[in-house]
Amino acid sequence: MDTEGTSTSTEKDRMAATESAVNILAQGKRNMVCGEIPTAVNQFQEACRILSKAYGETAKECADAYFCYGQALLDLARMENGVLGNALQGVPDTDDESAEQKDEQFEKADLKEEGERTEEEGERTEESGDEREGEDAEGEEGTEEEGEATEEEAVATEGEAGETTSQDGSQDGENPDDVSNLQLAWEMLELAKLIYSKDESREAKLRAAESHLKLGEVSLETEQYEEAIKDLNRCLEIxxxxxxxxxxLLAETYYQLGLAYCFNKNFTESTESYRAAIKVIEDRVANLNKVLEAATEEERETSDFDHPVYKAKKEIGELREILPDITAKIEDVEDERKNLGDLKNLAKEALGGLSSSSEDREHKEEKPREEDREVKAASDISHLIKRKVPRKSEDVDDDTAKKAKSDEDGAGDTPKENGRREQEEKREEDMETRS
Incomplete structure (x- = not known):
């Protein structure tokens, strides 16, 4: 695409560019309907390039091309990534095919070169065979060794060349400046939204709302749910x-909003959005039934695609097929809410079990300590004993024993009684001495 913000093209050039771009856009839209998404992407890209060159990148003439290009890139990304059940079926992979073709060409070239080398070697072998007829066995052995060394060097050379080629190929194939399809889709849709927002017409506002819707879908694909909710709510407002x-269109926006809320774990808002989508569809079916009731029998049996009655019948059938899917989505949201609640309860129980077990351990550790303190206190009677009586032993002599005994016997006597007892003991000792 041209990076210029404005264009210096003449009016005649612009008219020619517009005509060419309109034709390319029509082809791209037709390919989108037919499922040829990659072809449509290339066509929309070409239309964007032509219009931006003729009018400038931010011109309102480029908005539709930007929107179509962004929408096609979003669908292509879904096909490639297999997101939301869209698998890449029946779409040729040009890169793989070109790689296979290159491999086949390289194999054919290698076979051809190998055949030519074989023929040349055969011719050289025949010529050298005549010359080597008179050589001895030692010369033949030397020639064979040299031939083997030559073949080994050739194989090594081919291996190094092949490795260099593969490395160069991988380096050439990797481009750090490449932008993913989803990123490019977001940029194109954002640019289209900005251009539409500058226009105050009803059609431009609706296109801006549709750009918000697609931007929300891109955010869903990239798991940026808050951004998706923001864009979808803005679309809904418009x-x-x-x-x-x-x-x-309101039902579609409510449906996408329900998805975004569910992915963001806002289950209440998700359920409300889905129910709002169901209400829109039910109201639409009721109004279409009124059209059928007012129609004649002949009009009801019409096969004219453009007749209002035929369109009403077809749309009623489509809407009735959509309703069960949205109802199933509500059930999925409730299951998701329940599962999340169960997980939270399990987490709380686990945390509660851990805390209670730790408290029990602490209680068990503290309780024996209290009992030990009680037993120790009960067995400690030192405060009841006023003095400690020395225990008799073999090493204690008689005098010491007597003194201890006298002390025990005299314990608690008055000083007068103690003096009388000392006099009696002294008298007894004197009598024993005289005798």
């Missing part, structure tokens, strides 16, 4: 302002 209450 649509509520400009569309009838039973418009299917």
């Amino acid at each position: 649509q509520k302002e400009l569309l009838e209450a039973d418009n299917r």
